[in-house]
Amino acid sequence: MNASPVVLEVTAAGLTSETPSPAAGTSTCRCCGASLTETFADLGMTPLANSYVDPPRASEMEPFYPLHALVCSDCRLVQLAEFESPQTIFSNYLYFSSFSDAWLGHAAEYAARMIERFGLGAETPVVEVASNDGYLLQHFAKRGIPVLGVDPAANVARAAIARGIPTDIAFFGARTAHRLRETHPAPMLMAANNVLAHVPDLHDFVEGFRVLLAPGGVVTFEFPHLLRLMERNQFDTIYHEHFSYLSLFVVERIFGQHGLLVFDVEELPTHGGSLRVFVRHAEDAAKAETPAVERVRAAERDAGLDGMDAYRRFAARPVETKRALLDFLIGAQRAGQKVVGYGAPAKGNTLLNYCGVGKELLPFTVDRNTHKQGLLLPGTRIPIRAPEAILEEKPDYVLILPWNLRDEVAAQMSCIRAWGGRFVVPIPTVEVF
Template identity: 40%
Template sequence: MQDIVRRLDTCRVCGRDDWLEVTSFGSVPLANGFLDPADLPAEEPVYPVDVIVCRGCRLMAIRHVIRPDVLFRHYVYVTSESDQMTSHMRRIASWCTRRARLAPGELVVELGSNVGLQLKLFQEQGQRVVGVDPAENLAEVANARGVRTLPEFFGADQGRRIAAELGEAKLVLGRQCFAHIDDVHNVLDGATAVLAPDGLVAIEVPYLLDLLEENQFDTIYHEHLSYYSVTTLGHLFQRHGLRIVHVERAAVHGGSIVVFAARTESEHETGPAVGRLLSLERQSGLGSDEVYLEFGERAHQVIKEVGDLVRELAARGLTVAGYGAPSKGTTLLQFCELGPAELRFCSDTTSLKHGRLLPGTRIPCCSPEQARDQEPDYYLLLAWNYADEIIGKEREFLRRGGKFIIPIPQPRVVTAEPVPAVA
């Protein structure tokens, strides 16, 4: 285990070693470590999920870092093509095109580009594109779709190599991957190596303020090393000759921010959204210890409430299944210690997960088509960030008497007729 996991002693952003110990969620298997029923290990390796906050730059992080090739070389998360996510990716393309003043023929580099859906939108606008993603299986899909993708981890070497081959990039984009990165300084060295003098770096991350206020503890797992605020990202970018010039908030993944940074000496003006969010973070107490400690207490209370509710339903002979099997869902089930005795199956649209067992809990995962043949009384909505879209799509299930349990920020039951939150 020692060669796979290391302890984070100094802050990856500012280098300080003064940590607030927030809470521990125990030791669990990797959130995306789906199991083949034909080749089950006697025991799955488990790793701690301990939450800490740097008292210098206020980075929130998990204490134990898993070697990245263990997490990402064969990755089962595929960018969603739901209506919500497709619309969001189009907004990202629009924001970036306007802010970076992108013209046809200019270069866009995306790190953590997955199967290339975001880059495809820039390609359709006439930009040249290249993606960098360490998941070899996903890079293969992207390349087959005509989106050039390097199956590598992005860093200074890759940035210099792309610049030498393709020229400078007007936009360097990282969507929902920055939280996965341990050596953020090497990545930003790569970004600045390829960035044009008037170019922009655009980083999308889950927003720490939303995570804390909406009690999104199930988004804390081994792949997510860091949890960022605008304050913390400002400290980080400054160390690389960059300054934040604009921030957009978005509803995806429970609440995210897209942070645009330019070279310090560039002519890009700093917009008012930056100051507004920095002020909001101060007013919300992100500079104090109390807000993080209170979050830890609320998280453990909801873990107990969700677990108790599902166990009570199962004890009454009612059937419960999981709707979706995202990383946050496998994490929630492990924290709640729910297994096949409580959840008969989980249904997910990702074909890579079908026929496999969820990590830790060993609940079987099936396709939505298979789930319709064994419809439960209740669905525990593990993909709660798509709740509105899913519930709208499943109106017939509700009309037949089915119910949804939405676990976050606190458990509530959704029926054809609304019912109050669980006390």
């Protein structure tokens, strides 16, 4: 049998470390090591959701991988096998946080609240893991607070550096944390927004926070809440760069194995319903657990997340949405009506590939991200154009693929009402408004 492949950790100085990676397609739980046998959602074969295609390469083959989410019958972690390495997925990343007005507002509010709650200032450094283009850390830096970003995607890290946010280009884990501890002051606040689900080696990643966080410091993690995914049929948030789908039930178990404890939690509307958990060193008794933690635990128990039946029932939900979306698109086409897309998010690529929607039903989509404009969606090869294309084509319907931003998109594109255009969202059910 071949040995496990080696993952090279990329840093600003080059290839500096090696960590073992689970074999591709592994069928053991990345949290507890148990065998995986229970299906959560089987979405067929799809390409990597962020592997956008340059038009000159449109006729070339692209790899498709099983998009089959499993749930561990021992610890209840919902997860995908690792078919492609994080290096392939994230080293040149086309998601830039600064293109979403709503997300920028979310970041500014977070920074203001953390500064006030924890009394942050010039002597209390802040580190963000998966810092992207500096969209969040800029708000701390403007207040004179020392900041450091850590992100493996060199292209987005360069954008952060250009706006004055120092960024270490690296995959975060225990080894990176030890290196940073030797060269930077230990942070009193660490932020990790929408990254915990993106790492195949959860234990190495979480250990990095234990190593780097200063005594008395706080880490905040934000991640889409599995409970909301299940309640609201958000199956399109399943794609290969999301290795795990997280509940408080599971993350408390993982953190606890690394001497970290959740002492507070907030429920957020972002990404269709997220959790922000506040984490401390286990020995930091000064931060008592708030009642909010038990409220979320109770909600998960009431929904059956500590058993298996709720997970087994979810498997039928994507099939219902697939039928409804195809009924709508085919019906509109037969009625002589044009439907185009808005947005080119990863979730949209999961949806379109699973439902088998191509250019014959959705001739193009648009996106404000100039880095995506002119490219083709993976798998479906649907062209991505600038938002102005909607004004030129005057479609009858605009299908909002980033449905979590429906209000923002509807406000930005309200001009379609002038010719009688209407919006459509596919999740939790197909809705025209």
